[in-house]
Amino acid sequence: MQYRKLGSSDLAVSEIGLGTMTFGEQNSLDEARRQLDHAVAQGVNFIDAAEMYPVPGRPETQGRTEEYVGDWLKGQPRDRLIIASKVTGPARGFDWIRGGPRAVDRRNIEEAVHGSLRRLGTDYIDLYQIHWPDRYVPMFGQSAYDAALERPCTPIQEQLETMADLIRAGKIRYVGLSNETPWGVSAFVKVAEQMDLPRVISIQNAYNLINRSFESGLAETCRHEGLGLLAYSPLAFGLLSGKYLRExxxxxxxxxxxxxxxxxxxxxxxxxxxxxxxxxxxLGLAPAALALSFVRSRWFVSSTIIGATCLDQLAANLDSVRVTLDAETLAAIDAIHARYPNPAP
Known part of the structure; x- marks a missing residue:
């Protein structure tokens, strides 16, 4: 397992990170423990969670993922792990979270952080991410911006000022974005520079063989502004494992x-x-190994976040670190991409 610097921070994250959104829905506490143990034994040090997990979001299970991670975390050397979580954004329902997260404002961020710290059973979160923007943006399968859907939103300055206070209090270490756009990244960086507030160090967006949209505007923006990509859904919800091509x-x-x-x-x-x-x-590879190795090979990817519903699946996905794609294979991938460009943005 190799480790890569995350953005402009001093965090070195494992090239594969463990996503946990199945914990508490498709995975029991015992299964979650075994996954975490196996991942760490293979060199994984980056573990990603969110206050709204598991998915699908339900009031009966909300926060259970962090509770499972926290239960496991009690017996671990905390300083050797990089724990990430996220504050739920507005406009997608989830009325059972903090009475309905209407904004990513000071009250909501502070309440969300304190809830996550309690469930995780830790004094601090290494990377705290805004799960999706407070403002309107097309996301989760939408691709066209519709100005008619714009809505009032919390100023970025207020969001970063709140994060700055939490950093000073020792409750979070760094700030990241998720499901963001080039304009959003640039706006966060500009406000941070103008107001001497914390710079965001990472972006967690979908990136995989059938969704390479990050490669245009976001790759350029993140390179110049010093953000690393935490690539989620590298197997496109399992499609790129090939299992949906059969029963x-x-x-x-x-x-x-x-x-x-x-x-x-x-x-x-x-x-x-x-x-x-x-x-x-x-090539004699499993489809999942090809897909994961491709994501891992990109210069802008700091960590590839994988999730699994069973230990065998997790072990196979972690073994993909042994695969390095040569120039000929990458050219073959690009030829397929040219034929089917970004069918699932």
Missing amino acids: PPASARLTCFPEFGGRYRKPNVDEAVAAYAALAER
């Missing part, structure tokens, strides 16, 4: 929760997935 197991995420399929059930998705799976077969 998927009953426990598969899109089998259990078909409402998540909208982002990935678009024209040319199945054709692109089949093409990448065929390439993997020619």
